[in-house]
Amino acid sequence: MTAWIITTSSNISHLLSLAGDAETTAIVIGDAPIAGVHRALRFPLEPGVPAESLAGVVAQRVAASGTDVVLAENTAVGRVIAGAIAATLGAPVVTGATAVGEEITRIRYGLVEERIARTGVVVLVADGGEPAEGAVPEEETVTAQGYAARVAATNAAAKESVDLKAAKRIVGVGRGFENIEDLAIARDFAHAIDAQIGATRPLVDGTHWFGRDQYLGISGHVVAPDVYVAAGVSGQIQHTAGIAESGTIIVINDDELSPIFELADYGIVGDLYEILPALAKELQ
Ligand SMILES: Cc1cc2nc3c(=O)[nH]c(=O)nc-3n(C[C@H](O)[C@H](O)[C@H](O)COP(=O)(O)OP(=O)(O)OC[C@H]3O[C@@H](n4cnc5c(N)ncnc54)[C@H](O)[C@@H]3O)c2cc1C
CATH class of the missing domain: 3.40.50.1220 (TPP-binding domain)
Incomplete structure (x- = not known):
């Protein structure tokens, strides 16, 4: 099995544990260091350019790979890119997966364990986890033109955020x-x-x-x-x-x-x- 991991951060330990024994390729958007995967494709981001702008080109790259599983971090950016990949591949998106093989096991609402037969490529959205341990992979840098978007200004939100x-x-x-x-x-x-x-x-x-x-x-x-x-x-x-x-x-x-x-x-x-x-x- 091959698994492609889509991330903007180093926190992929949980995505790697879902990938199990699969041959792993990480698509890293931005400059976060990455470890624990077999190889990495890095999509650098120019200052002010949102990671989502690369959703289309990342989706095209993943579609061309013929991978079995795509694992995306459950963040706002991860979900946007997972959606673009799923739309490009015509693949289902599954959340809450706990194991992936020929079947996908997932927990729904913390209550029910479901087993889903995997008939083709599937996109999983899950928590990234902690920074992954392991060897630093060989990296290829991909220079790609996303859709034109640039953050013009950043102002602190008036609302206090709660942790x-x-x-x-x-x-x-x-x-x-x-x-x-x-x-x-x-x-x-x-x-x-x-x-x-x-x-x-x-x-x-x-x-x-x-x-x-x-x-x-x-x-x-x-x-x-x-x-x-x-x-x-x-x-x-x-x-x-x-x-x-x-x-x-x-x-x-x-x-x-x-x-x-x-x-x-x-x-x-x-x-x-x-x-x-x-x-x-x-x-x-
Ligand atoms: C797929 C799914 C996922 C869900 N996920 C979540 C989730 O993550 N989190 C979540 O919270 N819910 C979730 N829900 C919804 C959940 O099932 C309940 O509907 C919801 O938690 C009820 O919210 P509540 O307790 O505020 O309202 P209610 O159930 O309406 O309860 C209100 C309570 O307030 C009491 N009350 C009313 N007036 C007063 C008063 N003056 N003084 C003291 N007590 C008073 C009443 O006696 C009652 O017990 C989910 C539902 C589904 C279907």
Whole structure:
């Protein structure tokens, strides 16, 4: 089996483990050092040129290779290029793969293991992992003209970005919050306990009150803070799979039958609109 790995970084250890015994070729876009693959094709990027501009030429190069498997890092750039390759090859894209051979094994929603027969070339999108160990491969540099795109200016985003994986304390908010203005209650409480705020799917994909950096659960971020406070969160499996490893879980919910209470170290049955401000006041 041959596998082509598409990356903009050195972090390909997980992609390599998926490739198993395959003969590996890395397409490296940009200047990140690479190791652990059999050979590498490097597509340098001029300053200000986004990596996505090379999606078409990279796709053409991969299509000409006749490879069995394409592995792309699960980043915004990786997904764009994986899509271009899949479209060029007429190949399926599979996410969540755990093993690749004649069959692909994958986990769906953290719940179900699926085995998919591989009938032709397939594109896998997966976490890159850590910087790979191993020999530095022979490299060929490819000078290619992508589509014309250049970043004209870069300004810091006004919005503070949140790193939930690094947070020691997280307040998870759910549909128990009725209006976007009411989130001030959660923010005051989070401020009082020095926590970051994360959210359930309806508040990310439904109301769009939060970005994906604050999405908790199996389709968002899987986290393990020292303290997780769930407020107005019912505790469906797709959510709890993302927070179950937290140290201490505190639940505030007005329905004592909500499944989230099964995970709780401490549970308060009541109205979050009363409880969160009262707790914040006490803690301050
Ligand atoms: C394929 C798939 C993937 C998914 N992935 C994810 C994922 O990664 N993350 C995720 O979060 N979800 C995910 N979901 C959605 C998930 O199944 C649930 O629908 C979602 O987690 C429910 O969000 P919630 O708890 O905010 O809302 P609800 O289930 O509506 O719960 C709201 C809770 O708030 C309580 N409440 C209401 N008012 C108050 C009040 N005033 N005070 C206190 N409590 C109150 C209610 O009793 C209820 O328990 C996924 C679903 C699918 C199908």
